[in-house]
Amino acid sequence: MTVEEKVKEQLESRFADLKGTVKVQRARRLWVEVKPENFTAVFEYAIKDLDFPILCTITGIDEGANFALIYHLAQKTGAVLNLKIKFDKARAIKTISTYFPAADIYEREVVDLFGIKIDGLKPGLRYPLPDNWPEGQYPMRKDWKIESLKDYDAKFENESLSIPIGPKTLIKEPTDFGFIPGSRHEEHEVVIPVGPQHPALKEPESFSVALRGERIMGVNIRIGYNHRGIEKACESQSYIQDVYLVERICGICSHTHSTCFVQGVEELAGLQVPKRGLYIRTLIAELERVHSHLLWLGVAGHEIGFDTLLMYTWRDRESVMDLLTLITGNRVNYGINTIGGVRRDLDATQIPEISKVVDKLEEQTKYYIQVAMEEVTLIQRLSGVGKLSPQDVVRLGTLGPTARASGLDRDTRRDDPYAAYGDLSFKVITDNHNDVYGRTIVRLGELMESYSMIRQLVKNLPDGPIAVKAPRRIPEGEVFSRYEAPRGEDVHYIKSNGSTNPERVKVRAPTLANIQSVSKMLEDRYLADLPIVIAAIDPCFSCTDRAIQIQDYTQGTERVMSWEDLKQFSLDWYRERGVDFTRLSKVKWGKD
Amino acid sequence: MVNALFIILIFPGFLFLSVISLFAEYFDRKLYARLQNRVGPPWFQPLADFIKLLGKEEVVPEEADRSMFNLAPVFAMASTIAAFFYIPMWGTKAIYSFSGDLIVILYLLMIPTLTFFLGGWYSRSLYSTIGAVRSITQLFAYEIPLFISLLAPTILAGTWSLSELANFYTTHPWYWLFNLIGFGVSLVALLGKLERVPFDIPEAETEIVAGSFTEYSGRLLAYFRMAIDIETVVGASLIAAVFLPFALNLNPVLGFLIYLLKIFFIIGLLSLFRTVFARMRIDQMINFCWTYVAPIAFLQVLINLILKGIGL
Numbered sequence: 001m002t003v004e005e006k007v008k009e010q011l012e013s014r015f016a017d018l019k020g021t022v023k024v025q026r027a028r029r030l031w032v033e034v035k036p037e038n039f040t041a042v043f044e045y046a047i048k049d050l051d052f053p054i055l056c057t058i059t060g061i062d063e064g065a066n067f068a069l070i071y072h073l074a075q076k077t078g079a080v081l082n083l084k085i086k087f088d089k090a091r092a093i094k095t096i097s098t099y100f101p102a103a104d105i106y107e108r109e110v111v112d113l114f115g116i117k118i119d120g121l122k123p124g125l126r127y128p129l130p131d132n133w134p135e136g137q138y139p140m141r142k143d144w145k146i147e148s149l150k151d152y153d154a155k156f157e158n159e160s161l162s163i164p165i166g167p168k169t170l171i172k173e174p175t176d177f178g179f180i181p182g183s184r185h186e187e188h189e190v191v192i193p194v195g196p197q198h199p200a201l202k203e204p205e206s207f208s209v210a211l212r213g214e215r216i217m218g219v220n221i222r223i224g225y226n227h228r229g230i231e232k233a234c235e236s237q238s239y240i241q242d243v244y245l246v247e248r249i250c251g252i253c254s255h256t257h258s259t260c261f262v263q264g265v266e267e268l269a270g271l272q273v274p275k276r277g278l279y280i281r282t283l284i285a286e287l288e289r290v291h292s293h294l295l296w297l298g299v300a301g302h303e304i305g306f307d308t309l310l311m312y313t314w315r316d317r318e319s320v321m322d323l324l325t326l327i328t329g330n331r332v333n334y335g336i337n338t339i340g341g342v343r344r345d346l347d348a349t350q351i352p353e354i355s356k357v358v359d360k361l362e363e364q365t366k367y368y369i370q371v372a373m374e375e376v377t378l379i380q381r382l383s384g385v386g387k388l389s390p391q392d393v394v395r396l397g398t399l400g401p402t403a404r405a406s407g408l409d410r411d412t413r414r415d416d417p418y419a420a421y422g423d424l425s426f427k428v429i430t431d432n433h434n435d436v437y438g439r440t441i442v443r444l445g446e447l448m449e450s451y452s453m454i455r456q457l458v459k460n461l462p463d464g465p466i467a468v469k470a471p472r473r474i475p476e477g478e479v480f481s482r483y484e485a486p487r488g489e490d491v492h493y494i495k496s497n498g499s500t501n502p503e504r505v506k507v508r509a510p511t512l513a514n515i516q517s518v519s520k521m522l523e524d525r526y527l528a529d530l531p532i533v534i535a536a537i538d539p540c541f542s543c544t545d546r547a548i549q550i551q552d553y554t555q556g557t558e559r560v561m562s563w564e565d566l567k568q569f570s571l572d573w574y575r576e577r578g579v580d581f582t583r584l585s586k587v588k589w590g591k592d
Numbered sequence: 593m594v595n596a597l598f599i600i601l602i603f604p605g606f607l608f609l610s611v612i613s614l615f616a617e618y619f620d621r622k623l624y625a626r627l628q629n630r631v632g633p634p635w636f637q638p639l640a641d642f643i644k645l646l647g648k649e650e651v652v653p654e655e656a657d658r659s660m661f662n663l664a665p666v667f668a669m670a671s672t673i674a675a676f677f678y679i680p681m682w683g684t685k686a687i688y689s690f691s692g693d694l695i696v697i698l699y700l701l702m703i704p705t706l707t708f709f710l711g712g713w714y715s716r717s718l719y720s721t722i723g724a725v726r727s728i729t730q731l732f733a734y735e736i737p738l739f740i741s742l743l744a745p746t747i748l749a750g751t752w753s754l755s756e757l758a759n760f761y762t763t764h765p766w767y768w769l770f771n772l773i774g775f776g777v778s779l780v781a782l783l784g785k786l787e788r789v790p791f792d793i794p795e796a797e798t799e800i801v802a803g804s805f806t807e808y809s810g811r812l813l814a815y816f817r818m819a820i821d822i823e824t825v826v827g828a829s830l831i832a833a834v835f836l837p838f839a840l841n842l843n844p845v846l847g848f849l850i851y852l853l854k855i856f857f858i859i860g861l862l863s864l865f866r867t868v869f870a871r872m873r874i875d876q877m878i879n880f881c882w883t884y885v886a887p888i889a890f891l892q893v894l895i896n897l898i899l900k901g902i903g904l
Contacts, residue, residue, distance in 0.1 A: 199798055
């Protein structure tokens with residue numbers, strides 16, 4: 001008996017009124033609708049007796065007459081139990097943060113975006129809307145219109161963001177380690193702002209850090225500065241447009257989001273993607289992981305003042321970026337995915353190039369592993385910093401390399417295989433250091449695994465078509481798609497109403513799950529550890545894209561610049577300003 | 593009077609020292625870049641940076657103490673230049689010398705660190721305050737090893753005057769080899785004094801933005817940066833004078849070239865450290881200085897006392 005059938009049987013035998021309602025959608029996917037009054041009992045049974053210890057996310061849906069919440073629970077076998085409750089708009093739902101402290105942020109999200117009432121939610125900062133967002137405006141509700149914000153325009157201009165920072169505004173009443181700004185006033189303590197703009201951060205987040213001397217007494221995290229309303233925007237566009245929109249959620253793991261979305265839609269439409277398409281998709285995914293991990297290594301080096309590592313790894317990372325450009329035509333937002341497969345085939349001349357780059361990178365990575373093992377100041381700065389016990393990982397819902405560095409053997413690629421991962425042989429790298437050093441080791445190990453996967457993919461690349469034709473209208477249904485992004489598991493929930501546009505798209509990027517653990521990791525640490533601990537969960541950074549179409553406004557003509565043109569353009573630009581990079585541009589890195 | 597002004601303002605005073613300091617900054621940045629596989633700046637970059645900063649708007653925070661905020665960079669620059677006159681460069685004789693000038697140099701070189709503290713403290717910004725406190729905390733870690741290691745060679749020479757020290761080591765040509773341990777210690781301490789990686793804790797960018805200098809801009813920041821550059825050259829000259837006192841008293845041109853070679857060798861070593869190490873934490877730095885660096889400095893003193901005792 002398969003896992004999902006066993007879960008179905010257990011659920012149906014335990015709760016009489018669920019008989020016949022547990023739906024097995026496919027292998028490892030279960031859907032069940034529960035009455036709100038029975039929810040707590042079923043939820044508790046699922047996490048305790050059925051062993052679903054991971055809460056992927058909570059999806060809120062506005063179904064017109066009522067709200068619905070879906071709790072996506074996962075377990076080690078890769079099975080996902082989607083518990084759905086429907087309830088009246090006025091009804092309050094009990095919080096589940098008693099079971100999962102990390103659920104806090106998902107609940108705040110539905111509170112902010114839908115106005116769903118949650119009972120027992122601890123007081124705290126809102127997420128994800130701005131602090132001066134007007135009361136009673138819930139943008140994800142179906143009947144909400146942007147015009148309703150008109151009256152508030154003047155108010156936005158006059159009111160500054162009100163996060164009180166600094167000793168003057170603090171009043172006594174510390175809660176726990178995480179604190180509410182303005183609630184803390186201890187003797188000899190200062191609260192310093194790290195963010196929203198700060199050299200340690202590559203994107204806006206705000207950490208208010210209460211310090212006594214160098215010691216961190218409390219951290220408060222405010223995120224949501226970059227919320228662009230992509231989920232709402234997805235509802236107003238067609239599926240194929242959404243592929244390109246979700247790709248732009250993140251500059252580093254763009255392929256992550258587009259693949260996660262696309263494979264969900266393919267499942268809804270019942271499309272069989274050709275093997276060759278899946279292999280190419282997986283190849284890009286692994287190349288993306290390589291560039292993301294190399295980027296992380298550099299950022300980690302920079303955070304601890306080891307800029308040499310940054311310069312070396314980012315130099316090597318360029319070769320992966322070039323390879324991605326070669327294969328997909330783009331450096332960051334590859335645009336290779338489409339519903340039903342991929343848009344570009346791999347041509348035979350590209351394969352030797354891939355092997356060449358992978359060989360070189362493997363050699364370099366071995367060197368970085370050696371550096372990580374031997375360099376004294378690096379080890380001193382990383383080991384023992386940002387400790388997170390395996391119990392805390394489970395409790396706080398931490399994912400990806402951060403979880404694996406605390407000895408948790410979880411990887412969606414193996415547990416819930418998608419794309420071509422079922423055909424590949426690879427190891428899931430884990431480590432028992434539980435600290436930033438462990439996270440470094442895990443990421444370096446994963447790089448080596450990625451190289452081996454890329455070799456397997458290129459070697460066993462099947463022949464045949466790369467895509468099948470997808471319908472414009474996607475049949476009614478809902479789907480839950482998972483993808484192991486470089487920084488942890490990325491999940492998408494897609495609901496279709498049978499039209500050309502999705503009814504609801506919900507995205508939970510891995511950083512949202514991981515950020516919960518940061519304040520735990522900083523407990524009893526020094527200020528100097530703050531940047532590296534934040535960086536160690538690899539929060540998503542944005543990259544810039546290149547402009548390839550140049551519009552000449554004086555003559556009204558358009559031309560497309562090739563890679564060589566761009567290179568020449570940049571060389572000329574610098575030469576005019578007195579620096580000549582011509583010689584350097586011909587130098588090849590590495591040993592040749 | 594004219595002669596003294598020439599010495600202070602032109603050679604080897606402010607102008608000469610500025611030129612050589614800017615060049616030292618270029619050398620450091622270029623070497624650092626090449627070691628990191630980068631191209632690095634063109635030769636005029638430090639000068640261009642300096643001029644650009646001079647032209648920028650100066651912003652003094654409202655909360656800051658204006659006079660302290662404005663004076664700190666000037667004091668930093670003045671004290672480092674003053675220290676330079678007591679260091680023999682290519683002869684055995686410094687421009688000014690008296691018995692005990694080594695101690696004066698050490699105190700003059702402590703003033704920049706104090707100005708970093710005062711400038712940061714009176715900026716009244718949180719980052720600056722933390723940077724200022726770190727500067728002064730760090731001072732207690734490296735200053736003692738620096739003093740001890742620099743005073744160790746004087747035990748053999750029996751003088752606290754740098755010029756007499758140079759004389760002694762010129763008449764006893766290979767004695768400087770006894771002081772190599774002290775040389776290493778003083779390099780490590782100089783890293784701390786100049787607040788460079790791995791001891792750039794007071795201005796750790798990713799933690800406290802720019803530490804003491806966070807609120808500084810324009811002309812004042814330019815002075816501070818110039819003071820640090822000058823301090824680098826003066827620090828290197830001091831170490832060269834104490835630990836590498838050979839090939840002095842040659843003809844002036846050759847002597848000058850050898851002097852440059854010595855200080856750029858020392859600055860090159862500092863760049864190398866910057867390349868291969870990560871920044872330490874303040875607690876690690878203090879532990880390191882007191883458990884390893886200070887005892888090793890004392891070991892040098894012990895060796896020299898024994899050498900002196902057996903009658904060298």
